[in-house]
Amino acid sequence: MKVLIADPISKQCRKTLLQLPGLEVVEETDISAADLQDLLADCEGLIVRSRTKVTRELIEAASRLRVIGRAGTGIDNIDIEAATRRGILVMNTPGENTISAAEHTFSLLLAMARNIPRAVRQVTDGGWKDRTLLGTEIFGKVLGIVGLGRIGREVAIRGKAFGMRVIGHDPFLTDQMATLVQVPLMSLENLLRQSDIVTLHVPHTPKTRHLIGETELKLCKKTVRFINCARGGLIDENALLGAIEAGRVAGAALDVFESEPPGKHPLLRRPEVIATPHLGASTREAQDKVAIRIAEQIVRFLRDGAMENPVNALGLEPEMLERLRPFRWLAERLGNLHAQLAHERLQQVTVEFRGGVLDYPTQPITAALLKGYLEKFLTDPVNYVNALFLAEHKGIQLKEVKQREHEDFANLITATFHFSDRVRTISGALLGRNNPRIVRLDNYYFDAIPEGEILICSNDDRPGIIGKIGNILGTARINIANLSMGRDHTGGRAIAILNLDQEVPEKIQSELQAVEGMLWVRRAHL
Numbered sequence: 001m002k003v004l005i006a007d008p009i010s011k012q013c014r015k016t017l018l019q020l021p022g023l024e025v026v027e028e029t030d031i032s033a034a035d036l037q038d039l040l041a042d043c044e045g046l047i048v049r050s051r052t053k054v055t056r057e058l059i060e061a062a063s064r065l066r067v068i069g070r071a072g073t074g075i076d077n078i079d080i081e082a083a084t085r086r087g088i089l090v091m092n093t094p095g096e097n098t099i100s101a102a103e104h105t106f107s108l109l110l111a112m113a114r115n116i117p118r119a120v121r122q123v124t125d126g127g128w129k130d131r132t133l134l135g136t137e138i139f140g141k142v143l144g145i146v147g148l149g150r151i152g153r154e155v156a157i158r159g160k161a162f163g164m165r166v167i168g169h170d171p172f173l174t175d176q177m178a179t180l181v182q183v184p185l186m187s188l189e190n191l192l193r194q195s196d197i198v199t200l201h202v203p204h205t206p207k208t209r210h211l212i213g214e215t216e217l218k219l220c221k222k223t224v225r226f227i228n229c230a231r232g233g234l235i236d237e238n239a240l241l242g243a244i245e246a247g248r249v250a251g252a253a254l255d256v257f258e259s260e261p262p263g264k265h266p267l268l269r270r271p272e273v274i275a276t277p278h279l280g281a282s283t284r285e286a287q288d289k290v291a292i293r294i295a296e297q298i299v300r301f302l303r304d305g306a307m308e309n310p311v312n313a314l315g316l317e318p319e320m321l322e323r324l325r326p327f328r329w330l331a332e333r334l335g336n337l338h339a340q341l342a343h344e345r346l347q348q349v350t351v352e353f354r355g356g357v358l359d360y361p362t363q364p365i366t367a368a369l370l371k372g373y374l375e376k377f378l379t380d381p382v383n384y385v386n387a388l389f390l391a392e393h394k395g396i397q398l399k400e401v402k403q404r405e406h407e408d409f410a411n412l413i414t415a416t417f418h419f420s421d422r423v424r425t426i427s428g429a430l431l432g433r434n435n436p437r438i439v440r441l442d443n444y445y446f447d448a449i450p451e452g453e454i455l456i457c458s459n460d461d462r463p464g465i466i467g468k469i470g471n472i473l474g475t476a477r478i479n480i481a482n483l484s485m486g487r488d489h490t491g492g493r494a495i496a497i498l499n500l501d502q503e504v505p506e507k508i509q510s511e512l513q514a515v516e517g518m519l520w521v522r523r524a525h526l
Contacts, residue, residue: 335372
């Protein structure tokens with residue numbers, strides 16, 4: 001296997017990756033997009049920071065790529081939808097640069113309050129202090145934090161330590177976490193009206209683009225100062241420039257910009273503005289931590305399938321993966337069997353979980369079921385990363401039902417597939433820890449092994465039919481490894497599921513179909 005490191009990163013990344021035997025690591029950190037595409041042709045993994053743009057074209061050309069690692073938090077340089085569609089896992093390292101980003105935020109806050117950059121320039125130019133360098137104390141001032149994630153919470157701790165009154169806005173923060181943070185929450189409008197300093201710590205999304213614009217700036221005190229160490233584009237830079245020129249904003253400290261580098265934007269020529277070149281995570285400690293962390297995550301994914309800090313999948317630790325393994329194995333085969341029995345247009349899938357399986361996350365099991373179904377129809381790769389995504393984009397409605405107990409089975413998974421003109425239900429159970437069985441097909445009940453060559457025969461419930469099936473298979477020298485039967489009522493209809501040691505040729509299937517009383521015959525391979 002091969003992993004490409006495409007951006008400058010701590011040497012600890014390569015060192016950690018090489019702990020996986022047989023893994024080749026290539027570092028090319030200053031190449032064109034075309035060269036990067038060529039290099040990725042035989043790579044399973046890609047590690048980037050913020051410089052490399054992982055575009056749809058790049059992703060679609062990387063036929064062997066399985067995982068993209070972002071050494072840091074922001075993922076706006078990666079086309080997540082394109083990666084998910086291809087079944088490529090995207091993971092980042094949230095939290096590893098939290099302290100560095102919080103400290104840089106507070107460094108800018110203090111530097112802005114005391115005019116430190118202008119004071120340095122004045123002294124180095126041979127001058128001395130004058131009235132333009134008069135600063136302001138931050139003690140007792142109101143610090144408004146927009147976004148109370150890891151970094152925002154660390155900034156809050158430092159603000160309180162300096163005697164500031166801290167308020168916050170975060171529509172996604174749970175009540176429980178808000179209580180733990182001990183920061184009064186309010187609307188963005190109220191925060192802007194009250195704050196002396198506003199600092200932003202939210203991701204850049206279509207909803208947060210220009211979160212602070214002309215309308216929002218008009219709500220603020222004339223003494224307000226803004227800090228942005230999160231992502232460029234959260235503040236409308238032209239609106240901010242106009243507010244500073246009009247005396248409605250006292251200052252700003254910016255570490256990120258809408259275009260990076262920002263060039264000669266007139267905002268940078270204002271004495272009220274401090275600018276740094278995206279240094280939020282630029283400490284030795286943070287760089288080592290994100291490098292080691294992303295390398296460890298890549299290694300564990302390539303070696304064990306563990307998904308840690310995934311952006312486009314549900315994260316699972318190796319221990320949980322192992323516990324889920326038999327459930328996912330069973331669910332995947334239930335989906336696969338559905339696909340081989342029906343070819344109508346699928347409209348909805350209902351997955352019902354009962355018993356001890358509810359002690360575990362069910363989404364990975366549902367993804368396995370859909371993987372098993374979809375991979376029979378799609379030419380593009382289908383895996384645990386993109387199965388839910390592909391189902392949604394094909395218009396398949398998904399529903400999960402959870403019931404605590406079942407009278408017959410300790411762990412039961414039932415998949416009901418709603419087609420345009422019929423409904424088919426298949427149930428699977430774990431008998432013990434690693435003994436999966438098919439226990440139901442529509443209204444018929446079985447004890448069938450979901451593995452290998454399978455023959456399913458539906459017939460009138462009359463004497464002699466099973467004997468004829470056995471005779472035809474025996475004549476063709478096809479051995480029956482296991483036979484399980486179910487019927488609706490005596491003399492009604494029956495279904496037999498046969499596990500076979502050999503594949504059934506079409507000729508033999510046609511011969512079975514011709515047996516008097518036979519309704520239908522299907523072959524499957526699991």
